[in-house]
Amino acid sequence: MKRSPFLSILSGAALIVAALAGAPAVAESGHHEKKPEVHSWSFAGVFGNYDKAQLRRGFKVYKEVCSTCHSIKMLAFRNLGQPGGPEFSEKEVAELAATYKVKDGPNDSGEYYDRPARPSDRFPPPFANEQAARAAMSGAYPPDMSVLVKARGYGRGFPTFLLDALPGFAYQEHGADYVASLLKGYSEPPHGVTVPEGQFYNAYMPGNRIGMPPPLSDGSVPYDDGAPQTVDQYSKDVTAFLMWVAEPHLETRKHVGQGVFAFLIVFALLLYFTKRRIWSNIAH
Numbered sequence: 001m002k003r004s005p006f007l008s009i010l011s012g013a014a015l016i017v018a019a020l021a022g023a024p025a026v027a028e029s030g031h032h033e034k035k036p037e038v039h040s041w042s043f044a045g046v047f048g049n050y051d052k053a054q055l056r057r058g059f060k061v062y063k064e065v066c067s068t069c070h071s072i073k074m075l076a077f078r079n080l081g082q083p084g085g086p087e088f089s090e091k092e093v094a095e096l097a098a099t100y101k102v103k104d105g106p107n108d109s110g111e112y113y114d115r116p117a118r119p120s121d122r123f124p125p126p127f128a129n130e131q132a133a134r135a136a137m138s139g140a141y142p143p144d145m146s147v148l149v150k151a152r153g154y155g156r157g158f159p160t161f162l163l164d165a166l167p168g169f170a171y172q173e174h175g176a177d178y179v180a181s182l183l184k185g186y187s188e189p190p191h192g193v194t195v196p197e198g199q200f201y202n203a204y205m206p207g208n209r210i211g212m213p214p215p216l217s218d219g220s221v222p223y224d225d226g227a228p229q230t231v232d233q234y235s236k237d238v239t240a241f242l243m244w245v246a247e248p249h250l251e252t253r254k255h256v257g258q259g260v261f262a263f264l265i266v267f268a269l270l271l272y273f274t275k276r277r278i279w280s281n282i283a284h
């Protein structure tokens, strides 16, 4: 479909107005979901970095819990060893990959076969296709997690959205806050609210009903680095991991930004002193 430039400008303007009015990005009118809790993420802000230990724990939670329903199609095993991520060693990555089976082929007799995964392979999805997933999940579809954290968000409302408009101050962790809150947000439905079979009450899901059974419970994933084995900690760790999956180059991006700022400051000082020097012999 061809869109007239006028329409594009109009819809662009409407989006800006909606953003300025703090309109919730995910919420539909009439529902009563809670605003996600604001977390203090290590990767927030101009100097933000991923916490490697947290990414490793988060990967463990993904592997042991979420990966039974959710795929991460964009993630290859070798990514787990790259700088700026969980940074597993080459040996750890190869050993991990070998525990998975992937489809390959056709071989010389024209058949497809299973072989152990190699670091260059992507994570095999839990379901063969969307229909198979829906059939197993009473109709709900567990979305792929490659960019899920960045695909979710919410409006923060007045007055913080004013700050969000300023470069350097912009809050970019809405998606992470939402996912972590969602994972902690299960409870019994409030009095008078009924939830249909196969659905669960969740305070943060738009419409308060979600087709995902509560995935986490205290102590369900053993940690070996002494971090608390609680739903709260699991939620934050797996969200940090999924944030890295969605934005693996965040650290490089921020370092480049810091370098640019440092350069601009030095350059401004140089200009100032050059100006003083050039004009110093001229009488005013």
Ligand code: HEC
Residues within 6 Å of the ligand: 061, 062, 065, 066, 067, 068, 069, 070, 137, 140, 141, 142, 143, 148, 152, 179, 182, 183, 205, 209, 210, 211, 212, 213, 215, 216, 238
């Ligand atoms: C038993 C299967 C199952 C497991 C295990 C599971 N999920 Fe889900 N998940 C689902 C289904 C089904 C949906 C779609 C729900 C819907 O649309 O109502 C979903 C949806 C989601 C959503 C999207 C919610 C939205 O805003 O649309 C997020 C985020 C999510 N899951 C995170 C996780 C994380 C993190 C884990 C691991 C800790 C996990 N899930 C484990 C089945 C699962």
